[in-house]
Amino acid sequence: MPDRARRSLWADHGEPAPASAAPAAPVAARPPAPSAPSAPSASRRRLPARRRPWVVDGLAALGGIGFGVTLALGVEAESSGSLRAAGGWATAAGRLSGLAAAYLMIVVVVLVARLPPLERAIGQDRLVVWHRRLGPWPLYLLVAHGTLITIGYAQAAHDGVLHQLGRLIWTYPGILASVVAFGLLIAAGVTSYRKARARMAYETWWSVHLYTYLALFLAFSHQVHTGASFVGHPTNRMYWTALWVGTLALVVGCRVLLPLWRSLRHQVRVVGVRPEGRDTYSVLLEGRRLDRLPAAGGQFLQWRFLRRGLWWQAHPYSLSAAPDRTRLRITIKDLGDHSAALVAMAPGTRVAIEGPYGAFTADARRGDRLLLIGGGVGITPVRALLQELPVGTDVDVILRGRTRGDLVLADEVADHAGRIGGRVHELIGPRDRVPLDAEALRRLIPDVARRDIYICGPDGFSDAVIASARALGVPSDRIHVESFSL
Structure with a gap:
């Protein structure tokens, strides 16, 4: 897609225009970008309830x-x-x-x-x-x-x-x-x-x-x-009935009534679909009072697009940008079936939502030193999470892809990392030639053992990175993972 057209489409929806793609390299580190846009103020949004262990x-x-x-x-x-x-x-x-x-x-x-x-x-x-x-x-x-x-x-x-x-x-x-x-x-x-x-x-x-x-x-x-x-035991029967009826009420309340109420309240609709790279697209959405939706960068929702052939299916997609008062965005990879149908989604299509879900959020961290690692389309929740981090957070970001085109939203990641003085490292190439093993992690991030690590990507990728992090002494309670196989 021509760069001018990409910038115009971003501007139409009030988003920052990404810079032109840089030449591919096996390993690259991006310097901070001081002109990056600021993150939306958390005080103007309803954030998820605090985590209570x-x-x-x-x-x-x-x-x-x-x-x-x-x-x-x-x-x-x-x-x-x-x-x-x-x-x-x-x-x-x-x-x-x-x-x-x-x-x-x-x-x-x-x-x-x-x-x-x-x-x-x-x-x-x-x-x-x-x-x-x-x-x-x-x-x-x-x-x-x-x-x-x-x-x-x-x-x-x-x-x-x-x-x-x-x-x-x-x-x-x-x-x-x-x-x-x-x-x-x-x-x-x-x-x-x-x-x-x-x-x-x-x-x-x-x-x-x-x-x-x-x-x-x-x-x-x-x-x-x-x-x-x-x-012949009415008390026992009453206990057992209350247990099962309570479970039914919990399921209906959390899986049906709450999503229905939020869908009716926020009136989410599709306003456009934009290519982001090879087989990857962003679905742009608008709604009412989305700042009252208790969502944080890094979380995902179940999305039900109300059109023929799709209305009965709900699929999980992560937010690829922190929500504001009227806008949401998800970024998906075209893998066929449901995701392919979203590419041709007509503007105005209504969307029912369930969620938000996930503990892949900024408030899960134990300290102010972070390492965010995203592989392929797993970069999208990393990008949204990065947008939520306050200035002064010591953050490194590793983006992993087989080709430069697999680094989804890499320009936006660089912009938001630059806002808080973070560093972005791009690992491009086949896994056997450009590995992300323990040695590579230690070389890129010497103090990795003292950081909270957020990992999102395919299961095999995430499992390998988790094993490397543990081998380097990262405590389990500092490893935060978002799985794509729910």
Whole structure:
């Protein structure tokens, strides 16, 4: 795109015009640019609530107490007589594993319910990691539940296991629905494994996961109507119902009502799409009172573009500039499907928003020495985060790309780094020829071990940089990562 046209398009939307691209070089360092525009004043914007680490401890303690109470319900439902009966121990263990599985399913759902205090304290990427690690355990416990219950009932009836399984499914109330729920949960679990997830479209994965809520409803109905801990125990039933209804209210409130309210309040619309480099585009958006949206540079939102074929899909994209009163911007790479459709987005298209999310923000830092590292389109949240840093922050920025064109928004990064006296280092070339390993980090940033490090890029890139940072002695609580695989 001609430089004059690029400058005109920036000016039309009130953005600073980037300088002409510099010649590519394997490794380059940009000097500060004193003419860079100033960052928007934080005092004129509503920033996200402060991060409160104690929230994690409080919710963890509450979750542990709830788990203990749930297991106590299973123990209370048994007696010495029931345990001594044929199949008594197997049946009791099956009931206990079923209660534990149901409670852990609630925890798994709460981890990704996007509860604002929890999300701000931990970050959605870490919550998703915890969700994935904990997710298989309810499935294991459900397998144990079904197996042990079948064995216990078969022993009590002096019947074969397979014959008893058939009787349970076809003659006992609620068992068939619970089998359907188990199948839906298995489908959600299988599609969440990394290899399976990589082979399917985001929309397919998302659709499969919607059926998880149906599975949870069927599982709840099965337990409260047939569970030994609840039949004839109104107090236990009230506790269990309150737990599940509270979880439902949390999900609906955080995932439906709050996004709906913010979308109606801010009335976000597309005003243009601008090329930024090879297969990379910025979507320019406008809305009302966006300074009241509690967003910070480095965060992302779920975006739902309300046009045919896209309205039912929500995708996560990071802000590539700190918001002001009327404008937002995201910068995306054309990878096909959803992102390709955004390139042809017509001005005036309405946008529903969910968020903002993420702990990749300036208030996560432990000191005033920072190292920001962005790879490819992962540079975009780094650019927005850089815009939020106060003058006097000692910051170095490393931009990594295979070619000069892969350094998205590099000119803007240089401008904002120059505003606060920061330094920008460009690493251009194949990874095997221009590595970003521990030795390269030490050479570029000699005091790296005393800095907070912010990393954003593809998972393989981020994992390698994290390993290098740890090898150089950077504490884990000073490493801040934004993942692209939510």
